[in-house]
Amino acid sequence: MRSFIIIAAVTLSALAACYGSAVLPSEEAMQESHTVLYDDKSPNGRILSNAELHAIEKSTTLRLLSKWKCDAPSMPGHRQRVSVTFDGPPGTEILQYIVTYFGSATIDRTPFSTNFMQINITSAIGESVDATVQMSGTLN
Numbered sequence: 001m002r003s004f005i006i007i008a009a010v011t012l013s014a015l016a017a018c019y020g021s022a023v024l025p026s027e028e029a030m031q032e033s034h035t036v037l038y039d040d041k042s043p044n045g046r047i048l049s050n051a052e053l054h055a056i057e058k059s060t061t062l063r064l065l066s067k068w069k070c071d072a073p074s075m076p077g078h079r080q081r082v083s084v085t086f087d088g089p090p091g092t093e094i095l096q097y098i099v100t101y102f103g104s105a106t107i108d109r110t111p112f113s114t115n116f117m118q119i120n121i122t123s124a125i126g127e128s129v130d131a132t133v134q135m136s137g138t139l140n
Helices: 002-021 050-059
Strands: 033-039 046-048 063-072 081-087 092-102 105-109 116-123 129-139
Touching (some): 033 050, 046 050, 081 129, 092 105, 092 116
Antiparallel strands (some): 063 129, 081 116
């Protein structure tokens, strides 16, 4: 019985030390935005800095087809999901889109096609969705 108490005390001490040294994301890190560019060169997405985003916005020859601001409040124990759909007129070609979001999220989309695209943004459990989606391309 005595050895069990010693083993239990050592185990509890180790667990307490691990818990105390765990690094949790700070409030600032949770509020940090992430910008991801999807296009023919980066079909799986490429993270952009603010400087890269501004340079792309200034130099692009593409036309902004649509822009959405997506918000969904957090719900403890649940994921939030926001969906945006663009169905342009014939002759429209979607060539890139940019998603800026706060916190952590999963982004799913339909493959690039001519004039239709659907993008789904899903939050982590217990987090909100706060995102902006910009879709660019050409109109013929």
